[in-house]
Amino acid sequence: MSIVLTAGDVLEPKAFTVTRADLVAYADASGDHNPIHQDEEVARSVGLPGVIAHGMYTLALVGRAVADWTDGAEVVDLGAKFTSPVVVPAEGGAEVVVAGTVKSIADGMATLALEVTCEGQKVLGMPKAVVKHAGA
Template identity: 90%
Template sequence: MQAGDVLETRTFTVTRADLVAYAAASGDQNPIHQDEEVARSVGLPGVIAHGMYTLALVGRAVAEWTGGAEVVDLGAKFTSPVVVPAEGGADVVVAGSVKSVADGLVTLALEVTCEGQKVLGMPKAVVRA
């Protein structure tokens, strides 16, 4: 990887079944991630994906791009929810480029969107080359 390289965009479809599985694995059983009525009652547009699940999809894209290189830093701000419909799913799109390569570390600049809207602010990953 070299600075300026553009990485192949990855798209992950998130379904309600994914949210149920993630809730079981993570222990985060907040009903806003599974119950339409509860989500709407607190002002959300519908059931939303867990923020950490969305970030995990970024980690998956990074692993695919780098062949499973050691991730030394992965982070973002949760800026907009990923609304997951009851039927079908929501597509989370992860785009990236190589921002820099120095001292054995590769820094990736990322953009994470759903339906054209950024869902993570300032997403970044650093991997050991």
């Protein structure tokens, strides 16, 4: 990693558009073929507002943002709580925005405090990442 982070740095938000085609591809890759991720009728029948993105797909977008911000640094911890679904419309897509701040640098690690939203609503609770830091 060649990027040096400093505690307090605000990281440029990354936006990702999630489409129904992305959900199909993720289901094929992950083996998670739960119909709430592809079938509007099934999703609504279980009380959801529509087809939703896989939680792990949403977390994978966080991983992409972290990799971009840190020039591919080794991620040693990545986690969040799944708090609200990302509803993906049949046409177009849902925009997931990942924002972050460098919370701390210690013991050769950078801890990133993150915010993950869709349409202004937080979709992941307490998301964070810890990466090996170049400045250590």
